[in-house]
Amino acid sequence: MQVPAQFEYERATSVEHALALLAKYGPESRVIAGGHSLIPMMKLRLARPEALVDVNELTELSGIEVSGGELRIGALVRHAELLASAEAGALFPILADAERVIADPIVRNRGTIGGSLCQADPSEDLSAAFTAVRANAVIRGEEGTRTVPVREFFTGPYSTVVGPAELLVELRLPIREGSGSAYAKVGRRAGDWAVAAAGAELALEGADVAEAGIGLTAVGAPRFVAAEAEDFLRGGAASAERFEKAGFIAAGHCAPAADQRGPVDYKRHLVATLTTRALHRAAERAGG
Structure with a gap:
């Protein structure tokens, strides 16, 4: 036992x-x-x-609301609650995409958004999703409140900037006009940790990419970010050719490890494919 x-x-x-x-x-x-x-x-x-x-009785950490041009998600919101939120899904479809493939209904009914991020598992889905949309984490301590970009939240595997006497209380996602987002994942079976996954957000101005966000899961991307691929996309055409190129760039700048889920080459192939797929879907949603 x-x-x-x-x-x-x-x-x-x-x-x-x-x-x-x-x-x-x-x-x-x-x-x-x-x-x-x-x-x-x-x-x-x-x-x-x-x-x-x-902290299960802290109902003040359980809300989902739009305020000040942001979607605000309390750290104690359950995965199932976020998946069921029509408002969150309409503003950030990437969240619904990711929540649908997180574990199973039992975990989604009890597991929390804050717990997922604070666990900082390198294969965790929401970390890449919140990274892609450039969310901010609100952290409270006895001396006050501070806000940290999610891209600066993770300091390593299973390690975050939350101090020993601090609490993650909220995630804030800036709402951008003309944007769309998506998440794509490959696992060995339903509900499993990702072999590889990619999240993307695109803000379009006409036929061009005004801003791009790409988050990668389970493939050793520093702080879950595919920064080089984002830089390549920004300011260029939102075209299939450029999306495919961005996928190859993302695959070339991550550091997957060979394990029971697959060899390095296979994981890089997945990064390229899933990044391209997420970008296409994000662009469709931005235009629609």
């Missing part, structure tokens, strides 16, 4: 209470909401937190 090591458990009743508990228990405490990643790691003793701070 796999069982976690001994730990303390506290249930937070407000964001301020959660921050106080995190400060009380120090860097060996962990926040828990859905727990689908943390609990298995604790059972295998890959993670041995001294205290868990349960």
Whole structure:
């Protein structure tokens, strides 16, 4: 039987209470909401937190709304809630694309958006999606609130800029007129981690690309970003030829590792194909 090591458990009743508990228990405490990643790691003793701070009662972190030209998504929003949000899906179709292929209904019903990002798994889907749309992460600590671009949020595998006494409270996605987005993924089976995946957002001005965002999952892209491919697209025609070229550029600037999901060459092929596919779909949505 796999069982976690001994730990303390506290249930937070407000964001301020959660921050106080995190400060009380120090860097060996962990926040828990859905727990689908943390609990298995604790059972295998890959993670041995001294205290868990349960934030499931913090309803102030559970909203989805449009405000100030942004889509705002609380960190405690469940995957199923985001998938069901017609407003979020209309403004950012990439989110619905990604949520449909995340794990299974059990995980989507309990897992949270904030938990997914803070886990910082290199194969996590929403990290690439939020990277593509240039989302901002709102982080609160006892000394105040700070906003960090998601492109600067990840410091490495399973590591983020969120401090030991801080809490991710919200994601803010800037709404751009004339933009479209999409996510494309290949996994070994339904609900599995990605072999490779690509998210894209395009803002068009006529037939040209005014701005491009591309996020890559599971292929060793620094901070999930395909920056060179974005630079290539920006200011040029939104054409099939250029989308294909951007896919090859993205494939050439990531660093996939050979593993049980496939060899390096196969993963690079997927990056090129999925990036091209996501760009085509994003352009269709931007024009429609």
